[in-house]
Amino acid sequence: MKRPSLALRCLVLLYVAALLGVPLVFVFQQAFSHGWAALWAALHDHAMDEAILLTAKVVVLAVPLNVFFGIGASLWIVRHPSRISHVLDVLIDIPLAISPIVVGLILELAYAQNGWFGSTFSKLGWKVMFSLPGIVVASIFVSLPLVSRQVIPLLREIGDHQEQTAATLGAKPTRIFFTITLRSIAWACAYGVTLTLARVIGEYGAVLIVSGNIAMLTQTLTLNIGANFENFNGYQGFVGALLLALVSVLVLVVIGVARHRLERKRHDSFA
Amino acid sequence: MAKGVALGYISLLVLIPLAALLTNAFNHGLGAFWSAATGTESLDALRLTVTCSLLAAIFNAVAGTATAFVLVRDNFWGKAMLNTIIDLPFALPTVVAGVTFYTLYGPLSPFHVNITGSWVGITVAIMFVTLPFSVRSVQPVLESLSLDAEAAASTLGASPFHVFRTITLPAILPALLTGTGLAFARALGEYGSVVFISNNLPYRSEVASSYVYSLVSSGQVSSAASVAFVLLSCALVVLIASNVIARRLARRRG
């Protein structure tokens, strides 16, 4: 089994092409099936444009928050371990085990009008559910561990000698963080940020529940695609899908480069 | 201070909502929880979800291992492309996959294949979503595996299949198990890619997350919380069990 047989290679290629390749190509085919003019018109669909804008707002709010939290939590877990940080280490991975629908449900249970904090929040004039904050919270929830999962193992692997050396050279903690720590984990961060971005843009189930899915108001791009599809407006749905597919191709490229760089870094590392 | 912010963040996001789930699942007593979780529709949905997830996870354990093998040991034009596209399910929104599968293999299928409203369609959608888990867990282990042991076994006259079964498989088994466990747990909660192709026919093709959604939509929040609790427990048990077994297997190998 030193080198797999040609038959195995072909089987694998066939499987991956059928399962992953065909759907991706099909999205492009469907979106272009009515010609350029129709595509151009569909791109200017008012509801979809509003949805794109909302998704962009969610990305701008949720991604930086999670990146900030992910890096901070990783540093705490690896560099200052304590009993509490161990608890954090476990909690941080829990979102991976929860169905997006259940995420939506539990956020509603906690933060909707009749939920735990609903009355407190509404007294304060805060509207979390069925508005932007709810969508942001749901997006943050589902993408919570994506940065730290990449950063934690790398931080462990590099160790703290570089940071300590920088300290003996007179550098203050902030300087050490920006000139040493962040530089060493840059590609792992890029990887995690890209995964977070993809997940935030692509989240469907959790956002479906917490947003209320009202067109032009609380409908993200994924919800807009789903709605178009259910309203027998499949073509418009595929135009939205095309945009997301383009984003995902971009995401794939960044992920590919980041993983390559991380592997090379590991290869370059010395005993 | 920073630590307080981190703890507050995770409490508001994860801990408090989870506590809300627990109290809502059980606030009408154990009896109400039990009847909500084991009603016919709930049981059918859970059974279908577990069956399809298990099928997809097992199938992908095999297909994923084969893919990892080709990626690590084979060499051909386009291999980098194959390696890149494996992550597509992480990058492509599930709803896009959902509507695409529905159009490809639904009533209007260009291939004249209709697998909507059946376990087949659900399983295919889950296979799409979970493929990278098994590939990416096995791949690094295979890369670090020395070929010496395999070569030694071959010189002793072992057939390629025998070498794989006795040398390679035991080495990758812990990672494969962890990856399959992750895939299985993810599959149990999958919604976006499944909901279109499944048609959501109660008792027939409704997965657990769909059922929870329909309960939420019709305002039956406590019942939704009960089923959600069962679903979440299943996923956690799968994750913990696969991790524990994998660790034990790895330790036995020393």
Next chain:
Amino acid sequence: MTVSLDGVSKSFGHLLVLDDITDVFAEGEMTALLGPSGSGKSTLLRIIAGLTPLDSGRVLLSGRDVTKAPARDRHIGFCFQDYAPFRHLSVFGNIAYGLKVQRIPRAQRKAQVDELLGLVRLEEFADRYPHQLSGGQRQRMALARALAIKPDVLLLDEPFGALDAQVRGELRSWVRSLQRELGITTILVTHDQSEAMEIADRLVILNDGKIEQAGKPSFVYDHPATDFVAGFLGPITTLWGIDYRPHELELALDGDEGEKGTVTEVVRLGFEVRVVLTNQTSESTWVQLTHDQAKALNPVVGQKFVVRPRAQNLVHNDATSREARPID
């Protein structure tokens, strides 16, 4: 600058790694902290640098109490065993790091780094990255990086541990002469007794978190204060119930004065020959002979000889030599 330790103690959980250490490292002196792994020597080095907090006691730099001061305020150069190169910076960038922190203007910084590159003979490698360097080059880079801030004290943790034998030997004498030239107070941690004896002005031998003995290498070697020190610094053999260094014994022809025995083993190790002699009560003693001595006697297994002390035997429990230096 002198480094003084006053009753330094440290435990990790229930494990006491340093137990009431008091000592003074004199200005311009090269001291080797020598001990087996787990003796606490690396922890002591980290405490001096301010990288590990201590439980009790004080650290003084020329009388200034720095116990509470963070590493960045101590002005101490520290080199890790793995050299901890900044992987994303070139050799030049690594060495310039501390100067940048001090906000030294670019031109001056470049001049200083160039000088250091010359000092550690890495002029041609300024633009290389750490992974493109050999182990010895990485070590010299780490040294230059530490020296760039003109530290008052230089601390080296197992500086030659990760190098192969030949490079280790060369670097050792180079570091020694560099240290002499700069006159910088230096403390290095090692578990290799020959390295410590070769390079250091003074040895501090640690075991189980305590100082077993401190003093000049030759003195400590000849006058070990405890059995531990005697055994740790070199081979020991026993004759008439007394410990000797094997080279302190000699063989003589049967019939002369001494303990009678039969040769049971002869091992040639380059110019040194080890002869094992076993007496009637099956007690073995081994003697280290030079090539010439061995040639004259030509010992063969089965032959009878006598063994006896060549010179004065080891002086044990010499209280005056055992003391670490008290703080003035």
